[in-house]
Amino acid sequence: MPTFDQHRADWELLGEDDPLWAVLSSPATRGNRWDVDAFFATGVTEIDRTIARLEHFGWVASGDVSTAADFGCGVGRLSRALASHFSSVVGIDVSAQMVARAEELNPDVVGVTFVTNPRPDLSAWADQTFELVHTSIVLQHLPDADTIAGYVAEFCRVLQPGGALVFDVPTRVGWFNRLWLRRRAYRVLRRLGVSHRMLHERLQLSPMTMMAVSSPVVENVLTDGGCLVLGVDVAEVSGMEKSVFYAAKPS
Numbered sequence: 001m002p003t004f005d006q007h008r009a010d011w012e013l014l015g016e017d018d019p020l021w022a023v024l025s026s027p028a029t030r031g032n033r034w035d036v037d038a039f040f041a042t043g044v045t046e047i048d049r050t051i052a053r054l055e056h057f058g059w060v061a062s063g064d065v066s067t068a069a070d071f072g073c074g075v076g077r078l079s080r081a082l083a084s085h086f087s088s089v090v091g092i093d094v095s096a097q098m099v100a101r102a103e104e105l106n107p108d109v110v111g112v113t114f115v116t117n118p119r120p121d122l123s124a125w126a127d128q129t130f131e132l133v134h135t136s137i138v139l140q141h142l143p144d145a146d147t148i149a150g151y152v153a154e155f156c157r158v159l160q161p162g163g164a165l166v167f168d169v170p171t172r173v174g175w176f177n178r179l180w181l182r183r184r185a186y187r188v189l190r191r192l193g194v195s196h197r198m199l200h201e202r203l204q205l206s207p208m209t210m211m212a213v214s215s216p217v218v219e220n221v222l223t224d225g226g227c228l229v230l231g232v233d234v235a236e237v238s239g240m241e242k243s244v245f246y247a248a249k250p251s
């Protein structure tokens with residue numbers, strides 16, 4: 001398992017080289033081949049669906065001056081979409097490279113700021129700061145299950161009473177994904193001196209991890225953090241069970 005510092009360094013490289021692919025990976029978009037407008041349009045669709053799911057589960061935004069956190073914001077794909085629903089949005093990312101790209105790509109989006117947080121916690125933010133804490137396709141890439149649980153506890157802490165928390169996480173990963181073959185090959189070749197760019201573009205190898213944490217563990221962390229589970233969407237994706245948790249902190 002990578003250390004937290006190694007994990008952070010991996011995301012600096014991924015953010016420097018091919019950030020849009022690192023956010024939404026598909027062979028057709030590797031090598032900076034994402035159309036930027038099409039890329040950002042995926043964020044609007046995703047956030048509209050998330051807000052609709054929250055409303056379906058009975059949660060409605062206060063409509064007052066409200067702040068949302070987009071944890072693991074990458075280049076701001078979802079932060080900018082959240083700005084249509086909240087007065088202010090803080091995009092938080094471990095990678096300074098990703099944050100730099102987010103700032104470059106979103107200069108005109110009102111109400112959004114991007115912050116680098118190189119820590120395994122959210123101690124930079126006070127208790128009860130946000131009305132919504134949102135994260136998508138981030139927790140799966142953390143170094144281990146304890147780090148995932150630690151951040152979920154932090155999401156509860158920084159959530160306001162009456163606020164909502166939405167995150168996705170693999171709750172079961174098949175044996176093939178657990179072998180992390182691409183990551184292991186990437187690590188060995190990096191140690192032998194092969195550059196990240198060569199590994200990424202020519203050999204299509206990546207340092208990304210795929211971690212899971214079981215549903216009962218997630219639910220315990222939410223309960224301990226004073227949050228109630230409103231609903232869970234479960235899907236099978238590429239040999240793993242992926243769950244989206246919708247939770248709220250009672251007023």
Ligand SMILES: C[S@@+](CC[C@H](N)C(=O)[O-])C[C@H]1O[C@@H](n2cnc3c(N)ncnc32)[C@H](O)[C@@H]1O
Nearest residue numbers: 011022023072073074077093094095098136138
């Ligand atoms: C696959 S991308 C998803 C980006 C964004 N959530 C989206 O869907 O457009 C994962 C992002 O999580 C960030 N990340 C990884 N570990 C993190 C951590 N410990 N804290 C904050 N961000 C992290 C990475 O730097 C990267 O920008």
